[in-house]
Amino acid sequence: MARLLRSLLFVPGNNSRFLEKAKSLQADIVCFDLEDSVPLGEKKSARNLIKNALKNRSKYNSEIYVRTNSPVSGIIPDDLFEIIQKGVDGIVIPKVSTANEIKKIEKTMVGLEKKRKLKPIEIIASIESAQGVVNAYSIASCSKRVSALVFGVFDLLNDLGVEYTKKPEGSTYSRAKIPVDARAAGKYAIDAIWQDLDDIHGLKQDSLTAKNLGYVGKSIIHPNQVDVVHSVFYPTPVEIEWAKKVMNAYDVAKKNKKGATTVDGKMIDEVHYKRAIDLLNSIK
Structure with a gap:
């Protein structure tokens, strides 16, 4: 089935004002974040804010996803217990390195879905390490509920020990490989964020590069980036x-x-x- 996945907009899960503002946004996916934008001491309150926001899903224009914490964090079960409920369309799992990580998370999801009488909830896996890049195809193909891969450039470069630039040569191979692996598995690929909010021209050019590599959309971090990304991924x-x-x-x-x-x-x-x-x- 064709879908609009041009924009995956991350919204800090610990900010009630941002969660409210997200109701009027036109991103294809609004993703409430429990990971990088939420300090450890605020995880619990962020889960509660997101849980309450999901009860008002019909008021949002976009598909609603939640980004959990990473598999190595050890707190994904706590995230899932609160967010696997009516109102969530899918979850984004950051820093996925192996297919087994997805299968373990899926097992927890199945139990919660059965208990709460929910249909299977989609997973988008974020590839952010050298190991994840190597295993991208097996991650994409390990479960029917995995709908897409996301490229996470910043953590990948950190893993490689390479400094970020607007055209980081260290990510060239990985950025090109992920949409190939996703397509081979019959899944979508969504590109990494563009960090410079003031460089709209750079965002457009980076989006064009992503489209030519086979990505169907781009991760974004500000509502002002939505129109630019949508204009490219027509x-x-x-x-x-x-x-x-x-x-x-x-x-x-x-x-x-x-x-x-x-x-x-x-x-x-x-x-x-x-x-x-x-x-x-x-x-x-």
């Missing part, structure tokens, strides 16, 4: 067809007084309907 014919299917199917569902339906075997509801409208409006 909807494909397959995505446009998906949007039309969603609108037609959801219109029928509404006439039958249903709040959700399926398209190509996948559940869709009002949020997907809004994204379909936005997609079709973007090509007018």
Whole structure:
């Protein structure tokens, strides 16, 4: 199924004002963050803020994901216990190095989903180390619920002992490999963030490079980056067809007084309907 994954916007999970503002944002995915942007002492309060925000999912225009802490942190079970609930569309797992890490997390998710009577929740795996790059294909293909890989340039360069620049040669191979591995596994690839918020031209050029490498979208850290990224990752014919299917199917569902339906075997509801409208409006 085609999807809009042009923008993956990270929102600090410990900031209630930012979580509220995210309701009006037009990013394809808004990702509430429990990892890098949240100090260790604020993890618990951030989980509670996110848990409450998920109860108001229908008020958000975007798909809603949550980025957990990393597998090596030892606190993912605490994250999952609070965020695996109705309202979350998926989770982003940072610093994934092996497929076994995903399988272990998936086992915990399955238990929570069964207990809470939820459908399987998607996983996006973030590749941020040399080991993760080597294992990218096995990570992407280890589970049906893994929908995409994200490239994390900063931690990768730190792992390699290379300083970050706007055109870091140390990440060239890794950046090119990840979308190849993702595509071979039948999954999407989302590029790394552009750190300089004032360099809009640089963001556009970096997005074009990512698109030419096979990425379908880009991670972003500020709402002002959404329009630039969306202008580069323009909807494909397959995505446009998906949007039309969603609108037609959801219109029928509404006439039958249903709040959700399926398209190509996948559940869709009002949020997907809004994204379909936005997609079709973007090509007018």
